[in-house]
Amino acid sequence: MPLFVKVRSFLRNLFLSRRVEVDLDEEVRSHLEMLIEENIRAGMSPKEAQRAARIELGGIEQVKAQVREERIGNWLHSVLSDCRYGVRQLRKNPGFTAVAILSLALGIGANTVIFSLIDTLMLRRLPVRNPGELVELLHKYPGEPHSNGFSLQTYQLMRQRNDVFSGLLAAAYQSLHVRGEGLEPQIVNSGLVEGSFFSTLGLNPTIGRLIGPDDDHAGQPSPVAVLSWTFWKGRFNLDPSILGKEIIVDGVTVTIVGVTPRNFSGLQVEASQDLWLPLAMEPVIIPSGPGRRWVALVGRLKPGVSMEQARAEMAVLYESTLDEDARTTGNPYIRKFKFEMEPAGAGLSFLREDFAKPLLALMAIVGLLLLIACANVASMLLARGAAREHEMAVRATLGAGRFRLVRQVLTESLLLSVAGSLLGIVLAYLGSGLLVRIILAARRVGPPLEFHVHTDAGVVLFTTAVTLLTALLFGLLPALRALRPVVAPSLRQASGSSETGSRRFFGKCLVAAQVALSLVLLSAAMQFIRHLSNLEDLDLGFQRDQLLLVSLDPQHSGLEGEQLSRAYRELLAPLEAIPGVRSVSLCGATPISGAGANRAVTVAGYEPKPGEIRNVAENWVAPKYFETLGTPLLAGRDFDLRDQGRPRVAIINQTMARYYFADRSPIGRTVSFDGDDQRYEIIGVVGDSKLYDIREPNHRIIYFNMFQEPSPCSRFVLRTNIGPATVTPQVLQTVHSVLKTVAVKRVTTMADQVDETIVPERLIALLSGWFGTLGAVLAAIGLYGLLAYTVARRINEIGIRIALGATRGNVTRMVLRDALGTVCAGLAIGVPIAFWGKRFAASLIADLPVASAAPILFGSVGMIALALLAAYVPARRAACVDPMVALRYE
């Protein structure tokens, strides 16, 4: 078997190289001796015989070298020896190596983290047939995030009437309670899907069958269930006999008929479904569910139909369903919904809408950071190349080919970047967990999301490509310098003054590039940070700090209606008595929690225009609510406990007062609502405050006295004099002692609640701030390295200058001028790029403050300050040169 022989030889050459070498040496020597014997036999004298034999052989070492070159795996051998040599070189300069590997690790790690997030949220394909054909159907109410929740009626209309989809999938997602034989009772994320769901996706069962159209007859659905592979493995240990087994889902018995493919966990990126049921089972399982049922829609485009075509047709279709909805519900504002369509090949994501653009901006930022790291390492390699010129010259003289030398230098670059990327992957692993935690802190109504960054082939490919590209980027310039014929002069001048102008120029260019890129990063970071602090300082219409929010859950307390109302009223006084608590109130929906309600209003004496949106936002609050939140009472009076049992009263905000009453006083006027026979008298006007989101325009808001209602709301708000966290234990203790049976649902602060809504902004400000600082520090290290190297090289010249009468000040100024020149050149390049970058960032992040040039100015000043700092040590060293020592040095 020749192949076997080849592999054996390859392995032998690789692992038994010493034995192979000894063998070869012996063979050649025995050959030489046989030649000598032959010559002696032919009649030569021993001396002559030896000479002739040596001539015929042509040198033992040369023969051996020729054999080595023919060996299988010779290339690997030489690569390995390059690597060994490279490692030895790197170990000889631990300082340089550590700085280089660390800066590459930070650059590559940052890129890996951001890319893996982008990959998870946007790039990864769903494991279904032709995922590129899938689109997500969405609608959007102005000022709100888009949503994929359509009514069943809308779904059926769209499915029947469209010509653009080969299939339109509907699914409802629920957390269901599951129990059964050999199964611990548990809450399972489930998907209720219509009959064509699995076949349209092109999925085949692992075992059994999947849900089909026959299972999904409205009115008489099959009580069947399909499990995910993960659930099958985790709960049933891949036991195939589960087919036909019964489990109980929210009290309804269903039969397991199959298991989904191994890698399929649903269409959503941030949630996985473990249980699938026919959609027609929904009314059976959740009989008390909402009257209107909502489904998430995904369409599969017919071959040849473009996104634009489909979007246009579906938009028209959707409008027609809106008209119908608006007519049946009598809500004209329904017409304001707009249809949207997005590619769904990468799955459905709750986070994509908010985080896609910030992540792209961050990708650009980490790309720049990596460029800075590359320039930094390149400039260090360049300086080191000067120190190694002598070594290179010796190797070239001894017969090393030019390309062999280039390969050696490139091997060292590759070693650095591989070491950097290994460390970078570790950093990326740690960092991605942190980023996921930050991202998941974002406020969302609905079940909590889970979201893992898996390292898949795409990420590995990306990191590998980045690593190679990095090595090439920073290694090519120094490698090409090894190509130059430097032999003669370098050998003659063993060390020191063979400084070339071009090398210094290159070094300066690299430092200037780092300064330019750092400026771009720093100014972008400052812009993002300013954006964040603008949001944090935004006037919300209430005081967000020192406000504790405590939600109670009276469901299983045995208290309800008037009893509960009285219990809550009795709780107010003891809570207020806690030291550090200033005032306490209650409300239905706390601001910026995302929750809220609205109703169509009729204002006495106000005639609405046809088609006008009559809805106003509403909230139920207890007395002292406005005082507690810090919203000013502009006119009239606050609610009172004595309002109880009297005619209904309401307080409106300024926007509503202006809208309906212009400059007349609203006090004493009455309002009523559709579907509510109560009339409410307006008794006060309060300042505007944000309700759902901190960036929204002011809504018309009306407040009711919750103690006039049949049952109270359970959200306590407490204004404190000290940090809310310090009074929390006492507050909870008081709640428990007064309301023994009422559970505490959630404790948070208003500041945290507001923070949850600006997570994308915080993420980008935090990371860009980090990366900007990092870039600037790298640039400073680069500048320091260049100056230190230049000063060391020019020590002789500086010595002469000082000997000729230059003062220390002159010398210091000379070095500083050098540094400033380089930095200013970098800034000159960086400022236009920073201006362009600002516009680019503004295209990605809404409301970014772009008008001001302050970030660029601050960035420039910052870079100059850093440069002077970096130049200080080399400048001092130059100034301290002793002319006698310097001159004797040569």
Added chain:
Amino acid sequence: MKSKPTTLLQGTLDLLILKSLVAGEMHGLGISRRIQQITGGTFVVKPGSLFPALHRMEEEGWISSFWGESENNRRAKYYRLTKAGRKQLEVETKRWGRISWAIAEALEAS
């Protein structure tokens, strides 16, 4: 008069080594002398070409080696043909036949 040694054509050396080993196992010097002999002194294979070729062919699996005693009781490395080597010799012989025929044709053409 001794004819002047010619430089070896690419691939010819392999053929000659394989051919000379048909007679039996041999050490490097033996192979070298054998080639000299069977080509009437036209080809003199220097160790600088011989050893790389031998090692390459051994790695290809055409020949195998072992340490043995030379005629003068000296330790020497011997080579012998393997089964794959015999097959290779056939292939090389055919190839060489084609080449020499083609060259002869070319030279005869006017």
